[in-house]
Amino acid sequence: MAKQETVKFITPAGVEVSGPPHLNKPKSQYTAFNFVNGFIFVLICLIILVPIWKVLIDSLDLTTGYGMKLLPTKFGLDGYVSIFTNKSLLQPLWVSVYTTVLGTFIGLLLSTMGAYVLIQWDMPGRTLFANILLFTMIFSGGMIPSYLVMRGLGLTDNPFGPILLPAINVYNLVLMRNFFEGIPKSLFESADLDGCSPMGAFWRIALPLSKAALASIGLMFAVAYWNDYTNFKLYITNRDLYNFQMKLRDMMQSSDLPESVGSATENTIRNACVITAILPFMILYPFLQKYFVKGINIGAVKE
Amino acid sequence: MIKSNSTSLKLLKLAKYLLWIGIILSLVIGILVFTGSQAVKSMLSEESQMANWVTGIVIAVVGSLAAWLISFLLKSFAQLVQDTSDIRNGVPPRSGKTVAEKPLLQRMSKYWGFYLMFIPVLIFVAIFHYAPMFGIQYAFYSWKVIGDPVWVGFANFDKLFKQSQFSVSFWNTIEFSVIKLVLNTGLAVIISLLLNEMVSLKFKKLSQTIIYLPHFMSWVVTASVFSLLLAPSENGLVNQLLIRMGVLDKGIYYLADKGHWRTWYYIINLWRETGWQTIIFMATLTGIDPGIYEAASIDGAGRWKKMFYVTFPALGNTIITVLILNLAKIMNLFESVFVLQNDSIRRATNVLQTYVYYQTFNAGASADYGYTTAVGLFRSMVGLALMLICNWASKKVRGRGIV
Known part of the structure; x- marks a missing residue:
């Protein structure tokens, strides 16, 4: 067997090895594979963005027939002006805002308190508490019994129905517990020795140390509340209590459109409404993305 | 010789018996209904013209699951009692958990703050998750929008499989x-x-x-x-x-x-x-x-x-x-x-x-x-x-x- 030529070199991981010489060559970035790969992702990003772009430019276009184009032919903000000067659209927007703020607050409070109790491993009854929560994940009464309970409690046609119901989210609570488990036990022990009450340790140790998790889970709650449609559809029939998603759905399905201001057409207002529904989030999203990814990774990858 | 706590043993036994009795009872009733026993049928309802086999299967499944749930909860409680008594007798708890060497009530009192913190969570879960589970009983009623629920037995399931x-x-x-x-x-x-x-x-x-x-x-x-x-x-x-x-x-x-x-x-x-x-x-x-x-x-x-x-x-x-x-x-x-x-x-x-x-x-x-x-x-x-x-x-x- 012919002796292979070997050379010594240092790998990217910093280990010195000897091997065939082709390994020592720095890899070119401009290979055909990388080019095709990059092209595929340009395509994927376009597929994702084109629908959103189409809605965005149509919301700024005042002509009647849109057809296909990249930029609006007759630019104008009348669609948005129609939305923000109209009470029938401002009211749902306000409902969306306050249910999101209140719901996220209550949801975070419940998840952190529940999670904090569930990491007390020596507490009598801890397993029972955990099982009570976990059982709700595998079995539920169903849509109609839930509706009947809500109706019995007077939570239908009441904004507190869609605020309180999603606030107890066992999945988020378990995520929070997973995060709390990472806090060193010795911190709680020394707090206990220094005479800190359980509640005190919760506010002074557990919460300040889990700001990233609070941000992730708070964002999950906020998105769920802002996007909530199912709970409103089930429990709210009074039009004054509709949130923006309900209003948007109504407008898409019927001609229940607000009076247009200026020369905004029906379609322009529809498109403008879709954009208004996603705009607050679109602005924040690039800054918050890492928290979302972190949130899903706390729960999913932890083995 | 390790002394077992008699209460927890009783509880464990009870859980086991309950599970089996529950399953067997539901199976027996299920089979009776399945084969169309008149006695059982008259107990359920007169006006419902149910498909016997559907009803039988539903009784068997629902009954077994209920038995399983009850015995599961009993077992968790028995485990708790067992651990406590193990500690009292000076042996490591059989469940493998480490528990403070104090009687149950005393240990619980140390955690009163935590129990207090868990109350809101329990209330929310009870209202929004467990209360609807009791509403499952209406599956055996006919309840029109106007009027009160009327007991119909398994007629709803009968109707459902025909739709x-x-x-x-x-x-x-x-x-x-x-x-x-x-x-x-x-x-x-x-x-x-x-x-x-x-x-x-x-x-x-x-x-x-x-x-x-x-x-x-x-x-x-x-x-x-x-x-x-x-x-x-x-x-x-x-x-x-x-x-x-x-x-x-x-x-x-x-x-x-x-x-x-x-x-x-x-x-x-x-x-x-x-x-x-x-x-x-x-x-x-x-x-x-x-x-x-x-x-x-x-x-x-x-x-x-x-x-x-x-x-x-x-x-x-x-x-x-x-x-x-x-x-x-x-x-x-x-x-x-x-x-x-x-x-x-x-x-x-x-x-x-x-x-x-x-x-x-x-x-x-x-x-x-x-x-x-x-x-x-x-x-x-x-x-x-x-x-x-x-x-x-x-x-x-x-x-x-x-x-």
């Missing part, structure tokens, strides 16, 4: 969620593999930001965007594109046609969820030790060989996990179908949850809370069975359950 709408919805639920799951997971794996090979880090970050984006748009917004995009008029982008390319003469109303609706349902799901699903696969891929790749390339493996022999085996476990986790939840399908439906194709595209919704809230005076609760109970039962199967599978595959 063609019910079986259409049931099979739709399975079909939609399984096809959706396979398509989304498959594409997500391919995209994550390609994303992982990306050289330019900036472009990789940008791509990730963009492909996660649709997940945060609500289903209502997604449906609105696509109904604008798929409109048959001159405003619909897809129809315009196809007409200009000469494929179509005239716009098609995609979301009002049975066949097209399904295709677009899957496409819209792919558009919205695939990117988000890559997160979990990317986490696995970045978790692979680069040393393994290095060792492989020193052994002469190229890009493809590394992919086949290093990346795929590492991903395999994650793929199975994702499939199991999602399979357990397939009965929950609701909002995505609901917002994309319209009147013309509703009957053909109903899933169980939307069927329940329309039967209750869109049926006017003929709505029957009892009947729709029965449909919901059937859905919950199938969901529970799937959960237990997936939990078992998950324990086999990755050594821990899903809940």
